[in-house]
Amino acid sequence: MRLRLPGLSRRQVIAGAVGIVLVAGLVAWAATPAPKSYRTSDRMLTVHTGPGDAAEVTLDTTLYLPKSASADHPAPAILLAHGFGGTKQSVKSDAELYAEQGYAVLAWTAQGFGRSTGEIHLDSPDWEVKDAQRLIDWLAAQPEIAKSGNPVSANDPKVAAVGGSYGGALSLLLAAQDARVDAIVPMITWNDLVNVFLPGGVFKKQWAGQFFGATEDPKNPQCGRFAADLCRAYLDIATTGKATPAAEALLRKSSPSSVLDKVKAPTLLIQGQVDTLFPLSEGDANARGIAATGTPVRVAWFTGGHDGGTGPQSEVDRLRLLSGQWLDHYLKGNGPAPANSFTYSRVSGLNAQGRGLVTAASKVDTYPGINSGGTAVDLSGAAQPIANPPDGNPAAISSLPFAGLSSLLGSSGLADGISQEIPGQHADFVSAPLGAALDTAGAPRVQIRVASPTGEATLFVKLYDIPGKGAPTIPEGLIAPIRLTGLPKDIADAVPMTVILPAVVHRFEAGSRIGVTVATADSAYWSPSEPAVYTVAVAGGITLPAVAGTPIANPDVIWRYVLAALVAAIALALVAAVLLARRRARRIDRSVAAEHVDTPLVVRGLRKEYKNFVAVAKVDFTVRRGQVVGLLGPNGAGKTTSLRVLMGLTRPTAGEILVFGHRLLPGSPVLSRVGALVEGPGFLPHLTGKQNLELYWQATGRPAEDAHLEEAYDIAGLGNAVHRRVKTYSHGMRQRLAIAQAMLGLPELLVLDEPTDGLDPPQIAEMRKVLRRYATGGRAVLVSSHLLAEVEQTCTDVVVMHRGEVVAAGPVDDIVGDSPTVQLDVSDVDAAEKVLEELAGVRSVAWSGGQGLVVDIDGTPRAEVVAALVRAGVGIDRVTPRRRLEDAFLSLVGGDTKASGERE
Numbered sequence: 072m073r074l075r076l077p078g079l080s081r082r083q084v085i086a087g088a089v090g091i092v093l094v095a096g097l098v099a100w101a102a103t104p105a106p107k108s109y110r111t112s113d114r115m116l117t118v119h120t121g122p123g124d125a126a127e128v129t130l131d132t133t134l135y136l137p138k139s140a141s142a143d144h145p146a147p148a149i150l151l152a153h154g155f156g157g158t159k160q161s162v163k164s165d166a167e168l169y170a171e172q173g174y175a176v177l178a179w180t181a182q183g184f185g186r187s188t189g190e191i192h193l194d195s196p197d198w199e200v201k202d203a204q205r206l207i208d209w210l211a212a213q214p215e216i217a218k219s220g221n222p223v224s225a226n227d228p229k230v231a232a233v234g235g236s237y238g239g240a241l242s243l244l245l246a247a248q249d250a251r252v253d254a255i256v257p258m259i260t261w262n263d264l265v266n267v268f269l270p271g272g273v274f275k276k277q278w279a280g281q282f283f284g285a286t287e288d289p290k291n292p293q294c295g296r297f298a299a300d301l302c303r304a305y306l307d308i309a310t311t312g313k314a315t316p317a318a319e320a321l322l323r324k325s326s327p328s329s330v331l332d333k334v335k336a337p338t339l340l341i342q343g344q345v346d347t348l349f350p351l352s353e354g355d356a357n358a359r360g361i362a363a364t365g366t367p368v369r370v371a372w373f374t375g376g377h378d379g380g381t382g383p384q385s386e387v388d389r390l391r392l393l394s395g396q397w398l399d400h401y402l403k404g405n406g407p408a409p410a411n412s413f414t415y416s417r418v419s420g421l422n423a424q425g426r427g428l429v430t431a432a433s434k435v436d437t438y439p440g441i442n443s444g445g446t447a448v449d450l451s452g453a454a455q456p457i458a459n460p461p462d463g464n465p466a467a468i469s470s471l472p473f474a475g476l477s478s479l480l481g482s483s484g485l486a487d488g489i490s491q492e493i494p495g496q497h498a499d500f501v502s503a504p505l506g507a508a509l510d511t512a513g514a515p516r517v518q519i520r521v522a523s524p525t526g527e528a529t530l531f532v533k534l535y536d537i538p539g540k541g542a543p544t545i546p547e548g549l550i551a552p553i554r555l556t557g558l559p560k561d562i563a564d565a566v567p568m569t570v571i572l573p574a575v576v577h578r579f580e581a582g583s584r585i586g587v588t589v590a591t592a593d594s595a596y597w598s599p600s601e602p603a604v605y606t607v608a609v610a611g612g613i614t615l616p617a618v619a620g621t622p623i624a625n626p627d628v629i630w631r632y633v634l635a636a637l638v639a640a641i642a643l644a645l646v647a648a649v650l651l652a653r654r655r656a657r658r659i660d661r662s663v664a665a666e667h668v669d670t671p672l673v674v675r676g677l678r679k680e681y682k683n684f685v686a687v688a689k690v691d692f693t694v695r696r697g698q699v700v701g702l703l704g705p706n707g708a709g710k711t712t713s714l715r716v717l718m719g720l721t722r723p724t725a726g727e728i729l730v731f732g733h734r735l736l737p738g739s740p741v742l743s744r745v746g747a748l749v750e751g752p753g754f755l756p757h758l759t760g761k762q763n764l765e766l767y768w769q770a771t772g773r774p775a776e777d778a779h780l781e782e783a784y785d786i787a788g789l790g791n792a793v794h795r796r797v798k799t800y801s802h803g804m805r806q807r808l809a810i811a812q813a814m815l816g817l818p819e820l821l822v823l824d825e826p827t828d829g830l831d832p833p834q835i836a837e838m839r840k841v842l843r844r845y846a847t848g849g850r851a852v853l854v855s856s857h858l859l860a861e862v863e864q865t866c867t868d869v870v871v872m873h874r875g876e877v878v879a880a881g882p883v884d885d886i887v888g889d890s891p892t893v894q895l896d897v898s899d900v901d902a903a904e905k906v907l908e909e910l911a912g913v914r915s916v917a918w919s920g921g922q923g924l925v926v927d928i929d930g931t932p933r934a935e936v937v938a939a940l941v942r943a944g945v946g947i948d949r950v951t952p953r954r955r956l957e958d959a960f961l962s963l964v965g966g967d968t969k970a971s972g973e974r975e
Contacts, residue, residue, distance in 0.1 A: 109137050109170035115186070116179075118205035122197050128189035130202060132179040133159050134213075135170035142214035147229040147253075147402040148175040150203060150210075150245075152238025155282065158185035162238075169233075172395065174402070175216055177206060181237070183286065183296040190298040191286065193264070193325040194237065198298075200244045203232070207251055219253060227251045231402055232336075233394070235259050236349070236377070240327060243357065246338070247330035254401035255334075256394050258341040259376050261349045262356035264322035265314065272554035273529055274312045274597035278348050279305065312597035331360030337367040339397040341390055343376020344415075344576050345547045347470050347595070351574035352514065355441045362438075367408065369397065370438045372415040372576065374430050378470065378548060385430050386416060413438040415512055415620065417576045433620025441514040441574040445616040448502045448509075448585050450517075454562045454608035455498035459528070459591040463598025467492050467590045469533060470548030490533075490545045497590040500609045501537065508581050513616030514574040517587050520565035522606040523558040530555065530607070531593045532570045535586035536579055542759055542794040543586060549573035552596050567610035587613055668732035670695060671820040671851040672717070676726035679712050686712040688875035690726070694820070694853050694868075699846045701862035701883075702855040704872035710855045711749070713872070714824050717853075718747050730820065743773070746818035748809050748826060756798035760789060760808045763797060768815050779817045786844050787811035788837055810841060821845055823854045827861060839865045893933060895924045898946030906943045910936065922948070 117129045140146040149169050153161040159178040166176040181199055182189030192198040210216045210228045217229040231254040232242035239260025246252040261267050268275050283305050286295030294302035304318035314322070323329055338361050342354030351372060362368045371393055373386045381387050393414070399405040416432040460466070468491040521528055532551040537543040551572045559565050579585060589607045592598040667673050672694035679687040687709040694700045704710050715721045717728055719735060719742060727734055733741040754763045761780070768778040784793050787807045792800070800808065806826060813821060826842075827835045842865055846852050856862050862869060863883060871879040897903040900922060907916045907924070912931035916924055928936055933950060940947055 107167075107171075108139070109135050109167070111135050116206070116209060118202055120182075120189075120198055120201045120205065124201075126189075128182045128202065129187060130179045130182065130206070131159060131186040132177060132206070133163075133166070135166045135176040135178070136215055137170055137173050137175065139173070140175055140215040145215055145217040146173055146175040147217045147231070148177060148210050149398070149402075150206060150230060150232045150234075150242075151176050151178045152203070152232070152234030152241045153178070153181065153184075154235050155237035156184070156286070157237075162234075165233075168391070169398075174398070175210075175213075177210060179206060181241075191296050191301070192298050193301060193322075194240045194244055195325050196244060196248055196330075199241055200248050203241060203245045204249050207249060211251075219251070229253055229402055231255060231398055233258075233398075240325070243327035243334060243338075244325075244330065246336040247327065247333040250335065252336045254338075254398060255336045256339045256341065256397060257357070258390075259343045259346060259349055260353070260357075261326065262353040262360070263326045263328040265319050265326070266356075267349060267353065268308070268322070269314055271552045272313075273531075273552035274308055274314075275552075275595060276309060276312075276597045277595045279309065312599075327357060328360065331357065332364050334361045334364070335366055337397070337401050339369045339371070339393060339409075341371045341373065341393075343379065344372050344374055344417075344574075345379030346376030347548055348377040350549060351441055355574065358438055359440065362411075367411055368438070369393070369409055369411050370413045372413075374416050374418055374576075376547075385432075389414070389416070389432055410436070411438070412436055413618075414623065415576055415618070417510075417512075417578060432623050433618070434623045435618055435620050439513075439618055441616070442516075442571070443513055443616050443618065445513070445516070445614040446509065446511075447612050447614050448505075449612040450500040450502055450585070450587055450609050452498070452500035452609065454520075454606055456604050456606050457498050457589065457591050458495050459599060459601075459603045459605065460493070460496060461602045462600045463592040463596075465493050465496075466592035466594040466598065467497065467531070468594050469531070469545055469550045470595060490535075490543070490548070492588065492590060493592070496592060497588050498607045500587045500589075502585040502612070504539065504582050504584050505579055506581065509579045509585075509615065510577075510617055511579070511615040512574075512576045512618040512620070515572040515613055515615050516569055517572065517613040518567040518569050518610035519589060520562060520567055520608045520610055521555055521558055522560055522562040522565050523555075523603065524560055525601070525603055526556065526558050526560075527599075528555045528558060528603075528605045529553070529591070529597075529599055530605070531590045531596065532572060533588045533590065534572050534575070534613075535588055536577065537584040537586050538580065539582040541762055546575040546577040547573075549575060550593065552593070562606040562608055565606075565608070585613060585615075664729055664732045664734075666732075667729050670729070671731060672853065673729040674713070674717070674726070675729070677713060677716060677723055677728065678725040679709070679716060679721070680724040685875055687716075687723075690872065690875070690877050692870045692877055692880050694851050696819075696849045696851050697846055698868050699842055699852045699854065699866045701866035701869040702853060702872065703857075703859065703862060703869055707874075708872040709875040710872055711824060714747075714749050714822060714853075714855060717822060718742070718745070718749055720749070743771075743816070744818055745820045745822060746813035746815065747822040748813045749822065749824045754797045754805065754808065757796060759796050760793040760800070760804075760811075763808065764793075764812055764815060767812055771816075773816065778815050780815070782817060783811045783814040786814055787841055806838070807841070810838070814845065817850070819850050821850065821852045823852070825856055826854060827856060835861060892925060892927050893936070893950055895926055895936075895940075895950055896922050896948040897924060897940065898922070898948070900924060902943065903940055903945045906939055906945060907936070910939050 112134050114132050114134070115129050116132050117127055120126050120128055137146050151162050151166050151169070153159060158180040162178050166178045169176045180187040182202060183191035189198070194200060207228060207230055208226060210230060211226045218225065219227045219229050228251065230252060232245050232252050233256040234242050235258035239257035242255040242257045243260070246255045268279050283294050283297060286297065288295045291302065294305065300321060304321050308314050308318055340354050340358050342351050344351060354370065358368050358370050371390060373390055375381045375386060396406070396409050400408055413435040414432055416430040418430055515534055517532065519532070521530065530553050532553065533545050535543045535545060551570055553570060587609060591605065670693060674690055674692050677687055677690040690709070690713055702710050702713070716723045717735070719739060729735065730741045731744060733739060735741065758766070764780060764783070768775065787810045789807055789811055792804055797805065797808065806828070810823070810826060813823065827838050839861060842852050842854060854866065866883055868882050869880070870877055895903065900918060903924060904916055907913050907926055912928060913936070914927040916926050918924060926936065937947060937950060
C-alpha cells in the first residue's frame, strides 16, 4: 500500500524527508557518547610526611592518563584536591573533564578521610602540604608526565594544583612551599582561619561545629579523625568563645595568609558570592597578597559558594572556560597570557526554557578589590536600646550555615537567607525608597555608635534589601559580627566607628529601601552569656561600592545560536510544507456548542491511542458549576492520560472536550479559564511563595489585578507562610502553594491530579476544606485521587474509570447506594441482640464495641429494624449505613486495582 500525505507534493515529501534525516543525524551525533580518551589506574601510595618526614601515611589515589600520553608525548599534570569531608570520588567528574582535554590528572583522598590513613591537620604544611609534595615526586618519576625543563632538577614535572575549599587552600600553601608548581586554581577557599572562625573576634560556632562533626572515629568521639592539637584548640574556643594565642598560631599555620609572598605560580582565584564560610573578603585578601609580589593573578567571583553550590550552569561554563584558558597557557604554553582581569556576576532572572536561574556576568580590566569607591545612601533612625539575651538565647537567624555543609561535600546547600529578628534585640536604620535601581559589588561600609553599661558588646551588623512588596532579605545571608571593648556607658559619648560589611554583588531595585540592622545575638555565632542592654545609633549613612563592569556573554551562547540556526534552516522547509498541507486539508473547528457555554467541562467519546496501546478507550462525563468531581480508577485506568488531554498537553485520538462550550485544543484561549496541577509543583527555592506566584502570573502576560493573589492565598490557607522562602516549606506547604498557583485568576474550572499526594492526615483535612471552599460561588473542581475515603468526604460527584472506560458516574450517594449493613448505637446491647436475632431477614449481628452493633439486614428495610427495637423498649441513638465508597469502587472494578497490560 502506498502512503501519501494529503496536500504534499512529491518534491515536498522528499525535501521533508531529507530534513528529518539531517536533524535525526545531528541529534544522534550529539546524543552518542564519545569513547573515553583516557585510562585510569588506582593506587594506594605510601608517603613519608610530618615533621622531619618521620611519619608514614597511605593515600588513596587515581591517575587519569590521556591515551595519547607516552614517554615520547608526555602530558602536563594536574594535582586535583577535594573539599573538606570528600574523597577522590568527589572530584571524579572534573578529573575526567581535564583528562579529556589532554591533562594527566592525579586525584587523591587527603589523609584523615576515606580510605587514606592519617589524621586531619587542616592543610598543615607539615602534613597535607607535604603529602602533596610527595605526590609531585611520584608524578615526576612517571615517563608519561611532561617535565618543566628545569636544568637544576629532573624531579620537576609540569604540574598545576587545582582544588576547591579545603583543596583550594592546599593549592595555595603547596605553591608557597614547592616552587615546582607551575600554576594554581584555588576556589572558594580561605585566607586566614582565624578570621574565618573568629570574624571580628566572634566565634563562628555553627560552621566550626560542622567541621569538627563531619568526621567520625570511635576512638575520638569528640573530634573524629582530627589531630589532637586541633581537637584541643577547637574544644577550648567552643567553650570560651575566644582563641588563645596558641590556638591562633595553630590556625594560622594552616592559613595561606602568612605565606602569600612566596606564591610565584600564576594564580586564578575563584571565590563564591554565596558563602557564609569563606566570604569574598577571604579571596580578596589572597588576591592582594599574591599580586603584591608581582605574580600574575586573575580573580573571578560567581553566584555560588558553600551556601549556594556551583550556581547555574552558565556559571559552571564560565568558570570552566576561565580555568581552561589559564591552564592551557601556563601548562601547555597555548595562546597569549590571560589578562589579570576581574569577572563577577549576579542573578538577572529566570531561564525562559525552564532551566533555573540566569546570571549576567561582567568584566573589569583590573581587579578593584572589595573596598572600591561607592555610593552613599542616607539612613534614618534614632538611637535605640537593644537587649543581649542570657547565653545568646533566643538568637536571630540570618542564615543556616549548617545546611551549607552539603556544598563542602559537593552538592548545593542553602543560599540567600532565611532571616528572623528577635523583638527587643535589634535596632533598624532604613533609607528612603530608591529612585532608581542601585547595583553594588563589594563590601558596604557603615558608621555606628555604641554604648554599653559593661564597656563591652558583641554585635551583628546586617545589610537588608527591603523591597516595596515582599519580605526583607539579607543578601546571601552575610552579616558582620563585631566584638567591641572600651565603650562608653552613654550614647552621647560614643565615637563613630566604621563597620565593613561582607562583600556582596546585589541589585537593589527602584522603590526598594536599604536597611541596616544591628542585633545582639545570632544563631550561627557565639554570644556573651551575661544579659545587658546596649544603645546603638548610626552616624550618617551607608556606602555601597560599585564596579563599572562591561557585560560579557556566556561561553556557550555562540554555539547554541549556531546549532539553533542550523536546525532551524534544515527544518524550515519541512515545517512550512506540513503547515501548508494541514491548512489545505482541514480547518480548525472553532465553533462553540451553545448548549454548553455555561458548563465547565463536557467530555464526549474521548479516546487516546499510542502505537500498540490504548490508554483511554471511551470516556464520557460532565462537570457542572458548584460540583467537586472525583476521578477514580485503579492504576492504568487512564485517569492521568484523560487529564493531560483535558489540559491540552496531548491530543486525543478521537472524541472531544468542551470547556464552557469551546472545543479544546492545545493553546486554546479558553484554557485561561482553567487552573491545573497535573505534573506536580515546581518552584524556585530561593524566592518566597508570594514571589513565585507573582513571577508565574507575570509569565502569563495577564494584568496583575486579575491574579486575585490575596484570595488565592486565603482559599489555599497559606497565611504568613507565603512570605517565607520556598526552600523552608514542608511538602504539605509546597502542595498548598501549588494549589494556590492553580487558583491564580480564580479560574472557573480547577483540575487537580493527586493534590493530597504525600500529605499527612491534618494536611489532607485542610486540603479537603480548600477544595470545598473553592467550588462555592459557581466554580467547579475536578480532582483525581486514589484516597477513596477523602473523595467520599470531599466530592459531590464521582467518575469511576476502569480499563480506559467510565464504569459509573454520578453523585457520591448514588454510587454508594443503599447499604446491606448498618451500624446501630443502642441503649441496651444485650436486649437489642435478642430482638434482632429473632427478626426475619437479619442475617447476622456483631458487637462493634461500646453500645454499637453491626447488623447485616440483607435488604430488610431499616425502618422495620428500628421499629422492632423500639417496640421492645430498646433506645436507639444512631443508625448509620456501613457501605462506603471503597466498597462500591471495588464492586465496580471487580477488585482489580491494577489494569493488566495498561499504563497511564
